[in-house]
Amino acid sequence: MIExxxxxxxxxxxxxxxxxxxxxxxxxxxxxxxxxGTGKSTLLRCINMxxxxxxxxxxxxxxxxxxxxxxLNEVRKKMGMVFQSFNLFGHLTVIENIMEPQMTLLGRSxxxxxxKAMDLLxxxxxxxxxxxxxxxxxxxxxxxxxxxRTLAMDPEIILFDEPTSALDPSMIGEVQxxxxxxxxxxxxxxxxxxxMDFAKKIANRVIFMDEGGIYEDGTPKxxxxxxxxxxxxxxxxxxxxxxxxxxxxEFDTYGAISKINDYGDRLLIEPERMQNLTTxxxxxxxxxxxxxxxEPDIRxxxxxxxxxxxxxxxxxxxxxHFELESSTNEAFLQVLNAPxxxxxxxxxxxxxxxxRNRINMTFIWEEI
Amino acid sequence: xxxxxxxxxFLLVLILLxxxxxxxTSVFAANSTYQKVAxxxxxxxxxQTSTLxxxxxxDRCPDSKIMYxxxxxxxxxxxxxxxxxxxxxxxxxxxxxxxxxPELTVVPENGxxxxxxVAISGKDKQKEARLLFELNEFIAKHKEDGMLDExxxxxIKGFDANTSVCKEVTYTGENGELRVGVEGAYEPFSFVSFGxxxxxxxxxxxxxxxxxxxxxxxxxxxxxxxxxxxETGTYDLGMNIIxxxxxxxxxxxxxxxxxxGIFLVVLDDEYVSTTNFIESIKNNFxxxxxxxxxxxxxxxGAGLTTLITLASILFGTLFGFLLYIACRKGNKIANGxxxxxxxxxxxxxxxxxxxxxxxxxxxxxxxxxTIVSIIGFTLIFTSSMFDMLSVGFNAVGKGQVEAACALGxxxxxxxxxxxxxxxxxxxxxxxxNEVVTLIKETSVAGYITVMELTKISDLVRSRTYQAxxxxxSTAIIYFLISGILTRLIRVLEKKIDPKRRSxxxxxxxxxxxx
Numbered sequence: 001m002i003e004x005x006x007x008x009x010x011x012x013x014x015x016x017x018x019x020x021x022x023x024x025x026x027x028x029x030x031x032x033x034x035x036x037g038t039g040k041s042t043l044l045r046c047i048n049m050x051x052x053x054x055x056x057x058x059x060x061x062x063x064x065x066x067x068x069x070x071x072l073n074e075v076r077k078k079m080g081m082v083f084q085s086f087n088l089f090g091h092l093t094v095i096e097n098i099m100e101p102q103m104t105l106l107g108r109s110x111x112x113x114x115x116k117a118m119d120l121l122x123x124x125x126x127x128x129x130x131x132x133x134x135x136x137x138x139x140x141x142x143x144x145x146x147x148x149r150t151l152a153m154d155p156e157i158i159l160f161d162e163p164t165s166a167l168d169p170s171m172i173g174e175v176q177x178x179x180x181x182x183x184x185x186x187x188x189x190x191x192x193x194x195x196m197d198f199a200k201k202i203a204n205r206v207i208f209m210d211e212g213g214i215y216e217d218g219t220p221k222x223x224x225x226x227x228x229x230x231x232x233x234x235x236x237x238x239x240x241x242x243x244x245x246x247x248x249x250e251f252d253t254y255g256a257i258s259k260i261n262d263y264g265d266r267l268l269i270e271p272e273r274m275q276n277l278t279t280x281x282x283x284x285x286x287x288x289x290x291x292x293x294x295e296p297d298i299r300x301x302x303x304x305x306x307x308x309x310x311x312x313x314x315x316x317x318x319x320x321h322f323e324l325e326s327s328t329n330e331a332f333l334q335v336l337n338a339p340x341x342x343x344x345x346x347x348x349x350x351x352x353x354x355x356r357n358r359i360n361m362t363f364i365w366e367e368i
Numbered sequence: 369x370x371x372x373x374x375x376x377x378f379l380l381v382l383i384l385l386x387x388x389x390x391x392x393t394s395v396f397a398a399n400s401t402y403q404k405v406a407x408x409x410x411x412x413x414x415x416q417t418s419t420l421x422x423x424x425x426x427d428r429c430p431d432s433k434i435m436y437x438x439x440x441x442x443x444x445x446x447x448x449x450x451x452x453x454x455x456x457x458x459x460x461x462x463x464x465x466x467x468x469x470p471e472l473t474v475v476p477e478n479g480x481x482x483x484x485x486v487a488i489s490g491k492d493k494q495k496e497a498r499l500l501f502e503l504n505e506f507i508a509k510h511k512e513d514g515m516l517d518e519x520x521x522x523x524i525k526g527f528d529a530n531t532s533v534c535k536e537v538t539y540t541g542e543n544g545e546l547r548v549g550v551e552g553a554y555e556p557f558s559f560v561s562f563g564x565x566x567x568x569x570x571x572x573x574x575x576x577x578x579x580x581x582x583x584x585x586x587x588x589x590x591x592x593x594x595x596x597x598x599e600t601g602t603y604d605l606g607m608n609i610i611x612x613x614x615x616x617x618x619x620x621x622x623x624x625x626x627x628x629g630i631f632l633v634v635l636d637d638e639y640v641s642t643t644n645f646i647e648s649i650k651n652n653f654x655x656x657x658x659x660x661x662x663x664x665x666x667x668x669g670a671g672l673t674t675l676i677t678l679a680s681i682l683f684g685t686l687f688g689f690l691l692y693i694a695c696r697k698g699n700k701i702a703n704g705x706x707x708x709x710x711x712x713x714x715x716x717x718x719x720x721x722x723x724x725x726x727x728x729x730x731x732x733x734x735x736x737x738t739i740v741s742i743i744g745f746t747l748i749f750t751s752s753m754f755d756m757l758s759v760g761f762n763a764v765g766k767g768q769v770e771a772a773c774a775l776g777x778x779x780x781x782x783x784x785x786x787x788x789x790x791x792x793x794x795x796x797x798x799x800x801n802e803v804v805t806l807i808k809e810t811s812v813a814g815y816i817t818v819m820e821l822t823k824i825s826d827l828v829r830s831r832t833y834q835a836x837x838x839x840x841s842t843a844i845i846y847f848l849i850s851g852i853l854t855r856l857i858r859v860l861e862k863k864i865d866p867k868r869r870s871x872x873x874x875x876x877x878x879x880x881x882x
Contacts, residue, residue, distance in 0.1 A: 048774055077776035087771035090764070091790045091866040093874055101775045104785060114878045131871055146771075153775065 001026045001188065002047060002157065007056035009042055016042045018212030020056070024157070024190065029183045031199035031220070032192045034209035035235060040192040043209070044159045047190070048079045077105055080150030080158040084165050086142040088134035088149070094121070095130045098149045106153065113152075120148035124178050140171030144178055151182075158182070160191040164198075176202075196236075200224045208232045241303030246285060246296050253286050260302060267304050273311055273365050276335045277302070280361060283332040284315060284322070293319050311363040321347055321357050340364040382840070402454070402475045402634055408432060413632075414443040414455030418592035420612045421456040421630050424480025438590055439553050439826060441833045444469055447635060458482045459628040460524035460568070464555045467529075468833040473636035483611040483624040487594070490620055491601030491732060499604065502580050503622040515575075520626055523568035527556040529831065534571040537578035545583045547734075548573050549603035552588025553830030557608050560588070560827045562660050563668075569607040572625060587737070587817040588827070593723075595619060600731040656837035662828050669824030670845045672738065676810050676820060677849070680745035681803060687746065688753025692761070693783075695754075706754060713751040719812045721747070726816035741813040741820075745806060752802045760795030761787060789866055796861045803857065804850045811846075821845055 002024040009017040016039030024030065032040045045051040047058065049065060049072050058066045065075050088097050098117035102108045108116070121127040124144040134142055143163060150158055163179065164172045176198050183189060183202050193199050199206060199220075206223040208216040208231075216223060216232045227233045242263050244256055257278055264274035281300065289298050298317040304310070324345055327333060335341055344360040402408055409429040415422045417436045425432075435452055437443045443455040444465060456479050457465065466472050486503055490496045510516045523532060550558035550569050558567040565586045577584045589597060591608075598606035598619055609621060657663040691709075694702035713721070722744045730740050764787055772782035814823030825842040829835050862868060 050770060050774060073776045073778050075776075076774055079774070081771070081774040083767060083771060083774075085765075085767050087765070087767035089768055089771075089786055089790075091786075091793070096874060100785065101777070104781060105776050110875075110878050114875065114880075131874065133867065149775075 001061065003057075003059040004047070005057040005059065007043075007046060007053045007058065009039070009046060009051060010054045015212060017046065017053070020046075020213055022207070022214055022217070024188065026156075026188055027186055028188055028190075028205050029203050030190045030205045030207055031203035032190060032207045032209060033194075033196065033199050033223075033235075034207075034215070038209045039212065040209050041161050044081075044161050044190060044192055047159060048076055048081055050081075073105075077153060078156045080153060080155035082143070082146055082150055082158065082160045082163050084162040086134070086139070086146045086166075088142055088146055090134055093131050093133055094126065094137070094145055097134065097145060098152050101149065102152050116152050117148070120151055123151075123181070124148045125174075138171060139167045140174045143167065143171075143175045147175075147178055147182075155187075157188040157190065160189065160193070162192050162194065164193065164195060196224075208235065210235075241301055243302075244298075244300040246290060246298040246300065248296065249290065249294075251286070251290065251296075253282070257282070263302065263304075269304060269311060270365055273363050276338070276341065276363055277311060277313055277361075279331055279335050280341075281313065283327055283329050284324070284359065287329070288322050288327070289315075289317050292322065309365060311365075313359075313361045313363075315359040315361075316356060318356050321355070324359070340366055402632070404477045405429065405475060405479055405632060408454050408475070408632065408634075411453035412451070414446055414452035416440060416443065416457070416591060418595070419456075419458075419482075419610055421458075421479065421482065421610070423612065424482075424630055425456070425632070438592070439830055440465065440555075441553075441829045441835065444472070444833055445835060447472075447633065454632050454634045456630055457633055458630050460527075460556060460626075461554070462631045462633060463524070464527060464529070465633065465833065471636055471639040472633050473639075475632040475634060477632075479630040479632045482628055482630050484608050484626045485611050485621040485624055487598045487606035487609040487619045487621055489598045489601050489604050489606075495604070496620055500620055500622060503576065506576050506579065507623045507625050516625060519568060519571060520628075523556045523571065524626075524628065529555065529561075532556065532566075533561075534566055534574055537574050539578055539583045540581045541583040543581040545585055546573075546577060546604045547585050547587060547602070549587050549589050549594040549597050549606040551591050551594070551608065552586075553827050554591070554608070555831065558586075558588075559831055560665070561831075563665055568626070573605065573607065588819070588823070589817045590815060593815065597727060600727045602727050602731050652832070652834045653837055655832040655834055656828060656841070660831075662831075665819075665824050665828065666821070666841065666845070669819060669821035670849065672819060673807070673810050673821040673846075674849055676738065676741055676745060676813060676818070677803075677807050677853070679742045680749045680806060680810075683742070683746040684749025684753050687750040688757060691750065691754050692757040696761075696783075710751050710754065713747055718744070718748065718809045719815050722812060722816050737813075737817045740816060741810070741818045745810060745813075748809070749802070749806055752805075753799075756795040756798045756802065757791065759798065760791035760793075763794040764790040789864065792864055793861075796857060796864075800854050800857050803853050807846060807850045807853065 004020050004022050007017060007020040009015070014037075016037070020043060032043065034040055042051060046053050049058070053066055056066075057064050060075055060078075063070060063075075065072065089100065092100060095114065095117050098120060099110070099113040102113040102116060103110060118127065118130075121130065124147060126141060126144055126148075129137065129141065129145075134145070137145065147158075147163075160179065164175050167175060172195070176195070179189075179191070180202055191199070191202065201220075203220050206218060206220050207214050208223055208227075210231050216227060216229050218228075222228070223232065224236055227236050242259060260278055260281065261274060263269075264271070264277075281302075285298055285300060290296050296317075297319070298315065301312075301314045303312050305312075324336060324343070325333075327336075336343065340363065342362045342364070344358075346358050346360075348356045348358055405425055406428045408425075410431040411429075412433045412435055413422070413425070413429065414435045414437055417438055422434045435446070437446065437455075440457060440461060443452070443457070446452045447455055448469075448471070454475070462472075462474060488496050488499050488503070507516070526532075550565065550567075550573075552558050552560060552565065554567070556567055558565060558569045560566070565588070570586065573584050573586075576582070587597075587603060594603070594606040595609060597603045606619075609619070611621065611624060655662075657666070691702070691706055695706050716724075722741060725744050726737060726740045768786055768790075769782055772786045777786070810820055811822035813820045814826065817823075819827075821842055825838040829838045832838065
């Protein structure tokens with residue numbers, strides 16, 4: 001139904017889409033996920049030519065639409081779009097917002113347009129708001145009206161551009177349930193979203209975008225439970241991590257600790273667990289390893305997997321081995337020997353003569 | 369209720385003004401009578417701009433401060449109000465001042481002599497040479513046969529504003545039209561009587577034209593603009609240019625056609641007013657409106673002001689829209705043009721713009737001053753319309769245009785159905801102010817001889833030497849015109865506000881099943 005061939009979109013300073021190739025089939029419900037700035041919205045906006053691709057072809061029902069010859073308005077009538085910021089027409093009432101495009105663009109009579117609009121208002125549960133103006137409605141209600149406006153055009157595909165991102169958490173549910181309802185009717189949809197749970201449950205196909213293209217494409221099960229590629233895996237597990245290289249004595253200890261705490265705050269990790277981690281980091285790296293040599297070479301990697309609820313710290317260093325148990329720090333020893341801290345302390349000897357040591361610590365959290 | 373307060377306040381202010389103006393006429397600061405010109409050294413002396421009379425007394429009053437006035441009646445008021453201690457006027461003008469203001473007197477010693485000549489445009493060298501020859505011949509001939517002396521006695525010595533009229537002449541017109549710049553508010557040389565030009569200068573030109581086969585066309589213009597207008601070719605002749613060393617080089621001047629003394633006018637401290645308060649109000653009112661049907665001139669002036677305003681709004685709105693539409697899509701040429709255009713128009717005083725249009729752009733063409741002023745104000749309103757539209761359209765979220773586009777609206781459909789109704793809501797309230805500003809701005813059109821309301825009140829004041837009713841009624845008329853126009857815009861504003869529609873209107877024609 002829609003095919004993108006080698007689509008590239010460049011702006012002056014960034015190139016969000018480098019080479020996009022994808023075929024959207026009738027009946028597809030596609031979730032588009034990926035880190036910020038990877039061109040998810042740009043892709044959606046290229047499909048209905050709100051953004052003109054720099055190069056490549058967009059083919060809709062066998063017709064190339066970006067060659068400048070195609071009547072875009074006709075193509076757009078078949079593609080609905082729902083925006084992050086709703087974009088209802090401010091001077092028209094709810095009912096007119098849904099009627100006006102039908103009358104102007106499809107040539108329906110006022111009566112027909114009205115009946116269609118009322119049906120849809122019942123569908124989205126806002127039949128009591130006929131005469132209200134958009135400014136009288138909550139964000140969630142506005143977005144439902146926007147969806148009704150799009151549906152009134154009987155589109156062949158609906159593009160959702162982060163439909164719930166501008167909403168209060170309390171209103172996300174009502175909009176999502178309307179979209180879920182639609183998905184069941186078999187209409188073709190493409191949804192850019194940051195709500196992973198929603199993306200997974202609603203779609204029959206998930207696209208993960210990164211590196212300027214479609215990084216991985218598969219069923220929700222594949223992408224969410226068994227991602228094949230590294231970045232997808234990291235993203236799905238929220239395995240974004242932080243790294244430090246400690247290679248001189250003037251290492252900014254306080255800066256590092258504050259960075260670790262920010263990371264914990266961002267991922268909503270319990271403060272007590274973070275406290276345990278920083279205690280270990282400080283005692284091992286700063287108080288001992290850093291003091292043992294004049295040419296420190298310590299690498300620290302901290303990562304948290306939301307899915308498994310594991311907080312990991314890996315410390316690799318060269319030189320003399322440090323025996324964790326030999327520490328005299330009471331607080332550290334307490335953490336080390338606590339039942340919810342697991343650690344592995346090894347010496348790795350690789351090809352080179354250099355001796356490397358690796359400490360792997362895992363902090364678990366048990367709800368009491 | 370609010371209106372009643374407004375009206376009451378207005379009446380109160382009016383009464384206060386009346387008392388201040390008319391009550392003040394009989395109270396004078398005691399002035400010792402000056403005997404010689406030199407007695408006024410160090411005092412403030414008024415002079416009409418561009419007459420250059422001040423040069424005549426500079427040797428005797430080197431320390432005096434000179435204040436410049438556009439119209440003689442303003443000098444009289446300044447003298448009475450104590451802003452100047454004396455003013456300079458040619459003998460001929462003084463007689464008329466004295467008739468209306470018996471509290472005036474002159475310093476016995478003359479300020480100097482003034483010799484009036486006619487300036488001839490040098491735009492067309494052939495025409496210039498011919499006119500110079502013909503005018504000098506005319507002046508020489510009638511100095512000889514005594515006609516000029518006769519005219520001088522009639523207009524200047526024996527002038528009576530009610531009875532003095534120009535000699536009836538008939539034009540053969542075989543040599544075409546002559547455009548003549550006259551002051552128009554300058555008794556007894558040129559003034560407006562029963563809506564027509566009259567006075568010594570007018571009589572002189574008419575007789576000349578009749579004799580030499582021309583048809584005169586008079587333009588009433590401020591004195592200081594006559595010479596420049598002749599220079600640029602807007603007028604063929606400029607009347608009553610006073611001979612001075614500096615002027616001789618700039619434009620071609622004819623021989624002197626009249627000569628008279630220059631008087632230094634001061635207040636007579638022995639004068640005692642005899643008219644009472646009520647009578648002077650009656651007299652003032654009669655002179656301003658009833659005499660010579662002057663109310664008709666006010667009506668015409670108001671009409672012309674309204675015409676200029678409405679035409680400029682109409683064309684300005686049209687061109688502003690076109691300009692905005694051209695710029696809307698970010699077209700570089702259109703936007704570049706618009707920003708230069710706005711910069712030019714916004715940065716220039718309206719008077720300067722009008723004068724550039726009248727004397728330079730249309731200087732040598734015969735486009736009427738009214739048309740030029742409509743063009744000028746259209747340019748101004750186009751600029752403000754463009755700004756208003758930019759503000760109005762920017763106030764409508766970009767998202768709505770994008771949504772319309774994504775639905776499949778064409779560019780013009782989204783412009784007219786989505787953007788315009790919302791933008792109008794934002795720019796109409798600004799338009800209200802812009803229109804009021806425009807109406808007030810039209811008052812400067814008088815500078816380029818347009819007989820609009822303010823100019824009319826100047827002309828009437830120059831005849832009556834009484835400012836009160838002329839100025840107050842002018843202000844009231846401006847209030848009325850702007851009141852009506854802003855009311856109209858407000859009605860429009862309400863009419864197109866979609867949120868004021870009733871529920872029935874929204875779904876008009878739809879059968880609603882319950």
